[in-house]
Amino acid sequence: MDTDDDISTLEEEEATISATTLAFSLGESSDGGPTDDVVNFESNTSRGEDGAVSFHVVSARTYSADSEKFVLYRVAVESDGGPAALERRYSEFLSLYTALRKSYTALMAPVVFPRKVLVGNFKTEVIAERSRAFELFLAYIYSRDVLKCSEPFITFLYKRDTQDINRHLLHSEFEEACPILENMYWLLAKLHDDREQVLRVLCQLVVCLHAVNNYELAYEYAKLALPRFESRLNDSIGTHLYIPFLHFCTRLWWTLGMDKHDFEKRLEELRKKGRRVDGVPGLLDLLRDEISLPSLHS
Incomplete structure (x- = not known):
């Protein structure tokens, strides 16, 4: 079934590592296997200036799993340091929006979130429109300290990977844990240092x-x-x-x-x-x- 889920020395050392960091891969998801439908937005990315953080959806891939189909959006988090990214589906962005809207109604009032659609949610135009909306959504959250440090945003960013890391550590799956840990470190260093x-x-x-x-x-x-x-x-x-x-x-x-x-x-x-x-x-x-x-x- 189709679903609509769619300190200065320290800084120098971090810069050194960013040049030699592990190449992490988020291409495979526990949600299922990718299809051939990929929309790339590489030309839309730009690095944050003067250490500023920016969010860019660099690609969107259609996945199929357990009789459902959804789009997985890959978001690059740009700033100083090593590469960091996260992959989330529409339903996860929607859950974040709903939780923040419930807890911070007035602060979230200016946010325009893309609505669900009954048909056409896999069209390139819809994916591109949502991608831009997700970029603005994340940038707005990060620009407000109370939202940036809120439990819904922390959960959105780190909970899934934390569970995967813990599982790998308990099963001595160190090679599998390394890229997830490295990506999470750079996410934390950029967003919640x-x-x-x-x-x-x-x-x-x-x-x-x-x-x-x-x-x-x-x-x-x-x-x-x-x-x-x-x-x-x-x-x-x-x-x-x-x-x-x-x-x-x-x-x-x-x-x-x-x-x-x-x-x-x-x-x-x-x-x-x-x-x-x-x-x-x-x-x-x-x-x-x-x-x-x-x-x-x-």
Whole structure:
């Protein structure tokens, strides 16, 4: 059935990684397999100026799954740093709009959202019109702090990928997790850089890269995580993961033939302060322990 679903040093290091980042692929979706109907909008993209964030629908692909057919819109998030994108169908944009309209009625009043259509929703003209509307919709949300930080927008951006990442980690599917984690890191870094989730995603990414023997890229992302840890040592995530992260870095730096003395010094300082340093669980084990099994299906 057809459906209508349709800190300056840190910045320099991020710029370095963006040039050598993993090539992530969002072409395959758990919703089903793509058909041959693809509409590309590459000529419409432009990079945000002076670090500004912009959203561009760069393609729309028709999918078929479980007797339904829908359009999956690929949105590139443009700003400084590495590449980031998300793929969503019309129903997901509509759910976001409905939730925001319910909670922030006055603020959402200026938004014109594309209506459902009974027929013709796979026509190029309809897809192009919706694509432009989705770009304006996301740009408007991001321009309003209360909407940008709202639970519906956070859920729209990250929930699906978080569930996929957690599932891959629990099943030791590290190669599958790497591109999703890398994309999510750059999404978070561009859109919600102050969230605790950024640091957790970085930790998940470095252990997965290490597990697939991509030590050099794990090293680059570990360097991004270190200053974030130092600014959150009194937070729950800093208290919980910092010492296992230092042990992880000690091993990674040693594997790469680099000086690990600084990490050993930090661990010794923590030991003298009465912190338990030896015999702590590994970083991967702790990250897995954080995953709630019901959350995989919620």
